[in-house]
Amino acid sequence: xxxxxxxxxxxxxxxxxxxxxxxxxxxxxxxxxxxxxxxxxxxxxxxxxxxxxxxxxxxxxxxxxxxxxxxxxxxxxxxxxxxxxxxxxxxxxxxxxxxxxxxxxxxxxxxxxxxxxxxxxxxxxxxxxxxxxxxxxxxxxxxxxxxxxxxxxxxxxxxxxxxxxxxxxxxxxxxxxxxxxxxxxxxxxxxxxxxxxxxxxxxxxxxxxxxxxxxxxxxxxxxxxxxxxxxxxxxxxxxxxxxxxxxxxxxxxxxxxxxxxxxxxxxxxxxxxxxxxxxxxxxxxxxxxxxxxxxxxxxxxxxxxxxxxxxxxxxxxxxxxxxxxxxxxxxxxxxxxxxxxxxxxxxxxxxxxxxxxxxxxxxxxxxxxxxxxxxxxxxxxxxxxxxxxxxxxxxxxx
Amino acid sequence: xxxxxxxxxxxxxxxxxxxxxxxxxxxxxxxxxxxxxxxxxxxxxxxxxxxxxxxxxxxxxxxxxxxxxxxxxxxxxxxxxxxxxxxxxxxxxxxxxxxxxxxxxxxxxxxxxxxxxxxxxxxxxxxxxxxx
Numbered sequence: 247x248x249x250x251x252x253x254x255x256x257x258x259x260x261x262x263x264x265x266x267x268x269x270x271x272x273x274x275x276x277x278x279x280x281x282x283x284x285x286x287x288x289x290x291x292x293x294x295x296x297x298x299x300x301x302x303x304x305x306x307x308x309x310x311x312x313x314x315x316x317x318x319x320x321x322x323x324x325x326x327x328x329x330x331x332x333x334x335x336x337x338x339x340x341x342x343x344x345x346x347x348x349x350x351x352x353x354x355x356x357x358x359x360x361x362x363x364x365x366x367x368x369x370x371x372x373x374x375x376x377x378x379x380x381x382x383x384x385x386x387x388x389x390x391x392x393x394x395x396x397x398x399x400x401x402x403x404x405x406x407x408x409x410x411x412x413x414x415x416x417x418x419x420x421x422x423x424x425x426x427x428x429x430x431x432x433x434x435x436x437x438x439x440x441x442x443x444x445x446x447x448x449x450x451x452x453x454x455x456x457x458x459x460x461x462x463x464x465x466x467x468x469x470x471x472x473x474x475x476x477x478x479x480x481x482x483x484x485x486x487x488x489x490x491x492x493x494x495x496x497x498x499x500x501x502x503x504x505x506x507x508x509x510x511x512x513x514x515x516x517x518x519x520x521x522x523x524x525x526x527x528x529x530x531x532x533x534x535x536x537x538x539x540x541x542x543x544x545x546x547x548x549x550x551x552x553x554x555x556x557x558x559x560x561x562x563x564x565x566x567x568x569x570x571x572x573x574x575x576x577x578x579x580x581x582x583x584x585x586x587x588x589x590x591x592x593x594x595x596x597x598x599x600x601x602x603x604x605x606x607x608x609x610x611x612x613x614x615x616x617x618x619x620x621x622x623x624x625x626x627x628x629x630x631x632x633x634x635x636x637x638x639x640x641x642x643x644x
Numbered sequence: 645x646x647x648x649x650x651x652x653x654x655x656x657x658x659x660x661x662x663x664x665x666x667x668x669x670x671x672x673x674x675x676x677x678x679x680x681x682x683x684x685x686x687x688x689x690x691x692x693x694x695x696x697x698x699x700x701x702x703x704x705x706x707x708x709x710x711x712x713x714x715x716x717x718x719x720x721x722x723x724x725x726x727x728x729x730x731x732x733x734x735x736x737x738x739x740x741x742x743x744x745x746x747x748x749x750x751x752x753x754x755x756x757x758x759x760x761x762x763x764x765x766x767x768x769x770x771x772x773x774x775x776x
């Protein structure tokens with residue numbers, strides 16, 4: 247059938263046996279090595295490497311913004327206002343783009359799983375071990391990341407510390423892999439590199455078609471998901487776990503008032519307490535009497551979705567000045583909710599003193615709904631959504 | 645340079661293992677190791693052989709490059725859509741997974757096939773004969 251096809255279609259490709267037994271494993275058929283070559287692996291590998299590098303750096307920065315370690319000073323920058331939105335959007339988009347790239351890369355190198363003999367030397371054993379670590383961490387990182395964005399947790403460990411730790415292992419094993427393979431990568435870097443030229447020339451058209459299709463796959467997964475954080479693509483947001491138009495008051499939420507145990511009864515007689523050198527408390531009506539600011543700021547979640555909105559409320563720095571807070575003070579913000587990992591939030595002075603940071607009372611011109619933090623919530627530029635504390639009960643100058 | 649990169653890689657791997665065992669929230673490593681091994685077994689034992697089998701079948705078709713490209717885009721989209729399509733259990737609220745993902749998946753599959761057919765037809769038309 248192959249031969250007949252060639253005659254009819256005028257195909258110039260070399261004849262090729264359909265199946266080939268492996269040396270030493272004659273009963274295990276594997277496809278002949280078409281496109282399972284170093285040039286294909288290099289061409290896919292550098293896209294994948296770039297995607298994983300973006301994913302690692304953006305993820306690392308976002309992680310330290312959400313969980314500031316003790317050694318990080320009270321000085322994370324509050325600008326640019328869209329910084330966290332961009333970083334976390336890129337983190338999720340690059341991880342999503344890496345899915346087809348990783349699967350294609352593994353397809354290209356799959357026959358190497360069956361090299362014979364399996365272990366030639368100590369060095370070879372170590373190299374294979376490092377590749378096993380690379381493959382395992384890459385698969386599990388992308389899998390856990392993708393499922394986390396859909397709030398699906400089938401594994402028996404806690405997501406954040408494991409995703410964080412494996413990111414380091416993945417990046418380290420990737421760096422080691424690139425170092426080990428550097429001569430091969432160099433030899434196949436370009437179409438006219440010596441290694442590439444030594445490969446069958448008739449594979450080049452096929453390889454370009456494969457790489458083109460892979461580029462199309464990356465484009466397709468990006469345009470059908472990136473709209474959850476990138477407004478121009480929101481109409482094509484078909485497969486992302488969030489859609490910017492869906493949610494109370496037109497804005498997605500994560501923790502609802504019901505989940506947080508906050509309702510009309512809880513907020514009855516609510517007063518905002520501000521504790522500092524000159525402590526005071528204000529009712530909602532008294533807060534409404536204070537000078538109100540309008541700001542346009544995004545809510546950006548670690549899961550990758552984000553949406554900009556117009557917030558109206560009182561500047562945090564005005565509230566702190568009234569309490570006599572020193573300009574460099576850390577601020578502790580406590581929510582009405584009874585429990586929850588982010589019930590208490592600590593705000594560096596860089597955010598607290600930013601004129602965009604508000605104790606918001608209104609969202610897009612309407613009173614805040616309970617799900618968005620009624621009676622009052624924090625909205626600050628360049629911060630993860632979980633630190634935009636809802637149902638604020640108390641500000642403390644530390 | 646190579647040696648520096650290799651050593652840096654080993655150090656970063658060490659940071660990861662240290663972070664897992666002694667970091668801010670220390671984890672029992674064995675479930676993680678089991679899931680890492682499971683990911684490799686599922687991929688190398690099921691996903692990759694299936695892909696190779698499909699790829700092998702596709703090389704026997706006319707216009708195999710276009711067919712392969714179309715299947716690759718469909719597979720990439722399906723892999724990325726897997727969690728939104730199959731996540732079990734109730735959602736935390738109505739703004740989580742708010743779309744009709746089954747319908748959307750069918751739409752993107754159909755569009756991909758149409759684009760594939762269009763590309764294949766364009767090539768055939770340009771060359772005056774089917775291209776393999």
